Amino acid sequence: QVQLQESGGGSVQSGGSLRLSCAGNGYSYSRYCMAWFRQVTGKEREAVAAIDSDDIATYLDSVKDRFNISRDKKLDTVYLEMNNLKPEDTAMYYCATGGRPGCGRWYKPLPEEYDFAYWGQGTQVTVSS
DSSP: OOEEEEEOOEEEETTOOEEEEEEEESSOOTTSOEEEEEEOTTSOOEEEEEEOTTOOEEEOGGGTTTEEEEEETTTTEEEEEEOSOOGGGOEEEEEEEOSOSOOOBTTBSSOOGGGOSEEOOOEEEEEEO
């Protein structure tokens, strides 16, 4: 059974940093796109960052130059390093995988929710001003 487990969330002040991790078992993710999404209650889930099978990363415009996604293929783990956090980054963060090797499409670099078969339970990130 494929399981994804996020960790690393927490509460920080504006300008602080957090590093999220997503580890999986029972599945080799190296051939697939892995992504981080976030969701605020009452709003749609949005893709924040994604990394494809060739380790090419794409980001939501609002997090570019602040967030960095990386993966360790040997450990089947994906990371999201978040720096200079802002209150608007407050959300539940989810990792996802199990779709296809590429992450985006020619008209949109970030993936959609329906691109992924497997999701973690989420980890809360709260940024106070």
